[in-house]
Amino acid sequence: MSVSEEAAAAASECYAKDLGLYLPEEIPGWGRGAEAAVWLLLSQLVFEVARRFIDEAEIPSADLEELVGNSLSGFKVPEVVRVERLGGGLNVVELFHGATLAFKDLALQVVSALLHYFLKTSGQHVTILVGTSGDTGSAAIEGVRGRGNMDIVVLLPKGYCTAIQELQMTTVLEDNVHVYCVDGTSDALDLPIKQCFADGQLVESHSLISINSINWGRIMVQVAHFFHLYFQLCEDLGQPVQVVIPTGACGNITAGCIAQRMGLPITLVAGVNTNNIVARTLDTGDFSVEGNVMPSLAPAMDIQMPYNVERLLFLYAKGDTGRVKKLMEEFESRGRVQIPKDVLEAMKKTVVGEPY
Structure with missing residues (x-):
């Protein structure tokens, strides 16, 4: 090829x-x-x-x-992405100026x-x-x-x-x-x-x-969002910036983790709703489906099987594909798998979960 x-x-x-x-x-x-x-x-x-x-x-x-x-x-805005600066060090990155x-x-x-x-x-x-x-x-x-x-x-x-x-x-x-x-x-x-x-x-x-976040191209382009917001928000280059991300299938979280791997000094918080599998996984390593998907006012976050966790496992298991495959096969067969301690600790250095 x-x-x-x-x-x-x-x-x-x-x-x-x-x-x-x-x-x-x-x-x-x-x-x-x-x-x-x-x-x-x-x-x-x-x-x-x-x-x-x-x-x-x-x-x-x-x-x-x-x-x-x-x-x-x-x-709809010439800068494509607009940063709205609020009080107390809180800022909102507006990613909603596209057609939909x-x-x-x-x-x-x-x-x-x-x-x-x-x-x-x-x-x-x-x-x-x-x-x-x-x-x-x-x-x-x-x-x-x-x-x-x-x-x-x-x-x-x-x-x-x-x-x-x-x-x-x-x-x-x-x-x-x-x-x-x-x-x-x-x-x-x-x-x-x-x-x-x-x-x-x-x-x-x-x-x-397909072109949902299964697609690597989606993740690649979203990496640039994090560089953009960092350069807009940091007061001094090298200063860490924390980014809170509404989280469904973990595609945007994955992009943020890759941006951090590329050298961007950011930490990530996965914000979830009542469908909180990502927060539970990051908190305890318990990657498991609990009950049915609960509808909310944010349907894009109404997910109990965030498939991009597979990519996070690859990143923080040091690229050990055999290990990742074994974990994902267990999750798909049982609906549950415990993330190994070393992988979870490596992951927590970059991203944490914020439960509903």
Whole structure:
């Protein structure tokens, strides 16, 4: 497989051949002088982060810079992401200025453009399969709608999305967008979707992919959010900044952990609602499903099976894939696994949970 084929696979295949999730074998350091990076726009930071993971042979810099710039040009505020400074050292990072008002607009606009770039080069057509708790579906549709080399099929859990999210998904008229209401929660949807991706013949015959946070590209682009907010908020470079993240499937938390690995001095707090599996896991190492998903006013956080915990295990188990696979197999078979003490202690140095 060539370098460009590897990049296209990570951007499109989502699940690896063994049904694990893609992550780079090595996390590159930031390298660039922070003093200069402070003045970069968000689009420039996205380019700088992406350039560290995407080789020049995969996408030339001029193409990548144009792709990112165009992807982030349609937001409602010129800075794309706005930081609202409150009293007492508290600040709110506004990630809702995209077309669907979800923070996922930022990453999915870029990921959709990356996918389009690779497909245009190869002449292929793909079918994107997405299960959503609400905001992923809307943002994915917005990135994909009208693109000739891809169709998107979105499954939304009936009764578990807000009215506005359901309307955002079901009122799109482009021929390449197909939306279905289904029974069950977004967690319940993940199981048959993963079974679809486990069927190699089905995947091949329909060129099946996904662009929710299973997709490495989503995580990669979100890493830039943390560099942007850090440079906006730190008074002195090198000063630690704590970031509280509303948490569902742990995709944004994973991006923050990778940013920290790249040298950014941040600590992370996973904020959860009554579906508090992430907080329990980070507190005691008890990674277990407790009861059914409880609907809340924040449907994107209504998750009891946060699949990106697998990526966190990889990061903090020192890349021991055999160990991660064993833990995830136990979780998937029993609905419960105890995170080993050394892995949990390493994880807690970067991220803690804040229970409901």
